Amino acid sequence: xxxxxxxxxxxxxxxxxxxxxxxxxxxxxxxxxxxxxxxxxxxxxxxxxxxxxxxxxxxxxxxxxxxxxxxxxxxxxxxxxxxxxxxxx
Amino acid sequence: xxxxxxxxxxxxxxxxxxxxxxxxxxxxxxxxxxxxxxxxxxxxxxxxxxxxxxxxxxxxxxxxxxxxxxxxxxxxxxxxxxxxxxxxxxxxxxxxxxxxxxxxxxxxxxxxxxxxxxxxxxxxxxxxxxxxxxxxxxxxxx
Amino acid sequence: xxxxxxxxxxxxxxxxxxxxxxxxxxxxxxxxxxxxxxxxxxxxxxxxxxxxxxxxxxxxxxxxxxxxxxxxxxxxxxxxxxxxxxxxxxxxxxxxxxxxxxxxxxxxxxxxxxxxxxxxxxxxxxxxxxxxxxxxxxxxxxxxxxxxxxxxxxxxxxxxxxxxxxxxxxxxxxxxxxxxxxxxxxxxxxxxxxxxxxxxxxxxxxxxxxxxxxxxxxxxxxxxxxxxxxxxxxxxxxxxxxxxxxxxxxxxxxxxxxxxxxxxxxxxxxxxxxxxxxxxxxxxxxxxxxxxxxxxxxxxxxxxxxxxxxxxxxxxxxxxxxxxxxxxxxxxxxxxxxxxxxxxxxxxxxxxxxxxxxxxxxxxxxxxxxxxxxxxxxxxxxxxxxxxxxxxxxxxxxxxxxxxxxxxxxxxxxxxxxxxxxxxxxxxxxxxxxxxxxxxxxxxxxxxxxxxxxxxxxxxxxxxxxxxxxxxxxxxxxxxxxxxxxx
Amino acid sequence: xxxxxxxxxxxxxxxxxxxxxxxxxxxxxxxxxxxxxxxxxxxxxxxxxxxxxxxxxxxxxxxxxxxxxxxxxxxxxxxxxxxxxxxxxxxxxxxxxxxxxxxxxxxxxxxxx
Numbered sequence: 001x002x003x004x005x006x007x008x009x010x011x012x013x014x015x016x017x018x019x020x021x022x023x024x025x026x027x028x029x030x031x032x033x034x035x036x037x038x039x040x041x042x043x044x045x046x047x048x049x050x051x052x053x054x055x056x057x058x059x060x061x062x063x064x065x066x067x068x069x070x071x072x073x074x075x076x077x078x079x080x081x082x083x084x085x086x087x088x089x
Numbered sequence: 090x091x092x093x094x095x096x097x098x099x100x101x102x103x104x105x106x107x108x109x110x111x112x113x114x115x116x117x118x119x120x121x122x123x124x125x126x127x128x129x130x131x132x133x134x135x136x137x138x139x140x141x142x143x144x145x146x147x148x149x150x151x152x153x154x155x156x157x158x159x160x161x162x163x164x165x166x167x168x169x170x171x172x173x174x175x176x177x178x179x180x181x182x183x184x185x186x187x188x189x190x191x192x193x194x195x196x197x198x199x200x201x202x203x204x205x206x207x208x209x210x211x212x213x214x215x216x217x218x219x220x221x222x223x224x225x226x227x228x229x230x231x
Numbered sequence: 232x233x234x235x236x237x238x239x240x241x242x243x244x245x246x247x248x249x250x251x252x253x254x255x256x257x258x259x260x261x262x263x264x265x266x267x268x269x270x271x272x273x274x275x276x277x278x279x280x281x282x283x284x285x286x287x288x289x290x291x292x293x294x295x296x297x298x299x300x301x302x303x304x305x306x307x308x309x310x311x312x313x314x315x316x317x318x319x320x321x322x323x324x325x326x327x328x329x330x331x332x333x334x335x336x337x338x339x340x341x342x343x344x345x346x347x348x349x350x351x352x353x354x355x356x357x358x359x360x361x362x363x364x365x366x367x368x369x370x371x372x373x374x375x376x377x378x379x380x381x382x383x384x385x386x387x388x389x390x391x392x393x394x395x396x397x398x399x400x401x402x403x404x405x406x407x408x409x410x411x412x413x414x415x416x417x418x419x420x421x422x423x424x425x426x427x428x429x430x431x432x433x434x435x436x437x438x439x440x441x442x443x444x445x446x447x448x449x450x451x452x453x454x455x456x457x458x459x460x461x462x463x464x465x466x467x468x469x470x471x472x473x474x475x476x477x478x479x480x481x482x483x484x485x486x487x488x489x490x491x492x493x494x495x496x497x498x499x500x501x502x503x504x505x506x507x508x509x510x511x512x513x514x515x516x517x518x519x520x521x522x523x524x525x526x527x528x529x530x531x532x533x534x535x536x537x538x539x540x541x542x543x544x545x546x547x548x549x550x551x552x553x554x555x556x557x558x559x560x561x562x563x564x565x566x567x568x569x570x571x572x573x574x575x576x577x578x579x580x581x582x583x584x585x586x587x588x589x590x591x592x593x594x595x596x597x598x599x600x601x602x603x604x605x606x607x608x609x610x611x612x613x614x615x616x617x618x619x620x621x622x623x624x625x626x627x628x629x630x631x632x633x634x635x636x637x638x639x640x641x642x643x644x645x646x647x648x649x650x651x652x653x654x655x656x657x658x659x660x661x662x663x664x665x666x667x668x669x670x671x672x673x674x675x676x677x678x679x680x681x682x683x684x685x686x687x688x689x690x691x692x693x694x695x696x697x698x699x700x701x702x703x704x705x706x707x708x709x710x711x712x713x714x715x716x717x718x
Numbered sequence: 719x720x721x722x723x724x725x726x727x728x729x730x731x732x733x734x735x736x737x738x739x740x741x742x743x744x745x746x747x748x749x750x751x752x753x754x755x756x757x758x759x760x761x762x763x764x765x766x767x768x769x770x771x772x773x774x775x776x777x778x779x780x781x782x783x784x785x786x787x788x789x790x791x792x793x794x795x796x797x798x799x800x801x802x803x804x805x806x807x808x809x810x811x812x813x814x815x816x817x818x819x820x821x822x823x824x825x826x827x828x829x830x831x
Contacts, residue, residue, distance in 0.1 A: 023409075028412065031414065032415060058303055059295055060295070064349075065364060067244060068367055068368045071345050074338050075374065079378060
């Protein structure tokens with residue numbers, strides 16, 4: 001029973017996703033990305049468009065990501081603190 | 090702990106500086122070629138992790154002190170936010186580019202992106218190494 | 232061009248890192264000072280935008296100067312102003328509570344500021360992927376904050392919360408991917424403009440996206456089948472963190488529902504009665520939460536289950552999607568954020584002074600702590616919705632909305648929920664005022680509770696009463712928010 | 719839909735979900751979470767694929783390029799997945815230290831005692 005239930009859930013979920021998703025592989029909707037490819041080098045000065053989006057157009061996302069990294073590092077420090085180490089460090 | 094074979098130990102020692110160099114290369118050429126801050130930082134960090142696995146964490150910690158790595162991580166974070174604020178104070182928007190773009194195609198170009206790449210790279214590298222130290226030390230001491 | 236929208240988010244974020252760096256400065260109580268002044272500065276910048284926003288104008292801000300569909304943009308309108316004000320207000324009082332006798336480490340303040348900055352980021356952003364990043368930031372900060380006191384049970388609670396949330400939020404990312412594949416953009420305005428036409432062509436895809444988003448936001452706000460992380464996490468966390476979880480983090484899921492559903496599916500799915508699903512889930516959550524609260528033996532678990540019930544109440548108002556319903560839902564979000572945080576503070580003070588967690592050990596406690604017991608009673612009346620309190624006004628709005636819809640079944644369920652809530656809180660009050668003598672725990676040294684804890688609790692209680700007497704102050708704040716949702 | 723990154727991505731997500739639901743070992747649950755996250759990364763990056771497209775880097779002249787935006791935002795997701803994994807591993811370590819078990823059933827039994 002414990003094995004059957006997850007498999008059922010999985011099959012139902014897979015059925016719903018596969019029946020709903022209708023995307024043509026290899027033909028993405030080039031809406032805002034066209035702008036990045038056409039103007040990316042002139043706007044940011046980086047030849048690598050992925051970098052120019054990652055740290056140029058969407059640098060705010062990267063700031064958020066860095067903060068997540070910082071918070072998780074803090075969390076690992078806090079969780080794996082030895083009992084001898086001070087409470088207020 | 091079981092002894093690690095000589096082949097692995099010697100190769101790791103020889104490979105270690107090149108791994109660091111490769112990490113720095115990926116970080117500094119992130120805006121010109123495949124790669125970037127995070128990828129380079131991960132290679133930087135895994136070089137330290139490899140050394141830690143082979144030589145033991147205590148020996149590695151003598152060379153790369155946790156205090157120092159953690160300081161680099163914290164300062165990197167601060168630099169990122171302060172770069173955002175600087176862009177704003179210089180009349181633009183938060184995180185807007187305030188450094189001249191330079192000659193496109195060379196390493197010192199692309200304005201802020203290069204410096205943010207350096208920041209992210211060193212932050213990720215040191216952060217991964219510090220987290221690794223903590224995880225290993227927690228498991229081994231008792 | 233004002234920089235206020237980003238400053239509201241970025242100042243707490245900067246302060247979070249500075250707080251962590253105070254360990255190099257060796258300043259006494261430096262972390263607290265930095266955290267407090269950052270939130271005050273953030274609140275100041277929010278207030279400077281009040282005249283513009285409350286006159287139904289919208290402040291847009293393009294980050295990095297990249298114009299809207301290409302870069303990330305922030306938007307400060309009535310709805311985000313209302314939520315930011317709530318978050319900063321409750322956040323400040325949570326901070327005041329944390330200043331008390333128990334010394335929290337710098338890391339605690341750092342993570343608290345990251346959590347508050349993340350909530351503000353979610354509230355102000357206009358980019359769907361950016362919303363995901365900030366949700367993850369909030370989630371990571373809250374996983375760590377729950378385990379702050381290192382009790383074994385908190386670690387299991389946090390692990391459970393983490394696995395449930397992350398497994399669901401992978402599907403949220405899938406929904407973002409589907410939206411991106413349909414519209415080619417991540418900007419909410421662009422997606423909202425294109426989605427009605429896509430709904431005509433590919434309705435199944437839109438249904439899939441809607442259901443994934445309902446589940447993802449539902450797990451954050453604790454609607455019925457996805458609530459299982461709440462009781463354990465809320466009851467085991469340190470008191471201010473319980474307040475943060477119940478008061479603000481649950482509300483962020485509701486905010487995301489309000490914002491995303493009304494923007495993306497407002498003219499298509501919600502107009503065709505999908506709101507009934509939300510009402511149905513809301514009613515089940517209400518009756519389940521209130522019913523489970525009735526049988527709890529631990530005070531904090533009781534409060535946590537009661538949160539699920541109140542979230543159900545809000546979901547009913549949200550699902551109705553009418554003027555009165557949304558007004559009631561928003562007002563109840565605001566009220567519940569204050570009331571439940573304050574109730575957790577009361578419970579925290581009682582627990583740290585007596586060492587008792589169970590309700591039946593707290594008999595006759597009013598002789599020991601008359602002030603806190605009195606505050607608890609007033610707040611309980613507010614949760615139930617007895618007239619001279621703020622809870623009455625918001626519940627009245629939601630019931631009015633149901634009346635206008637002329638649906639007896641929903642009406643009956645709402646009253647059943649209110650009765651169950653009343654029963655559960657009257658049981659607590661009865662225990663507190665029980666005539667039997669209060670017995671202290673054997674060889675237990677009570678942790679002293681300072682002025683700051685009491686101050687935060689009493690300010691909340693006072694505000695609840697004042698808002699109950701003069702609800703128009705908050706209704707004036709809510710009106711622009713409702714106008715954003717129902718143009 | 720044929721046998722491509724999109725299909726495989728969804729299958730990997732579902733397999734990971736199956737693992738999260740059925741595995742009893744906390745460490746394996748962490749692994750399955752990371753598998754789910756990898757699946758969604760594969761799905762999203764495949765969304766941006768243009769037939770015969772090349773990486774979006776201007777090295778020599780203009781070419782047909784794939785969509786760079788999914789790749790850029792998936793970098794963020796990869797970092798978040800990594801970070802969540804490290805945090806979850808730390809939690810699992812702590813759980814092991816407190817309860818001396820990695821089995822979820824044992825944990826439930828010990829909690830109820």
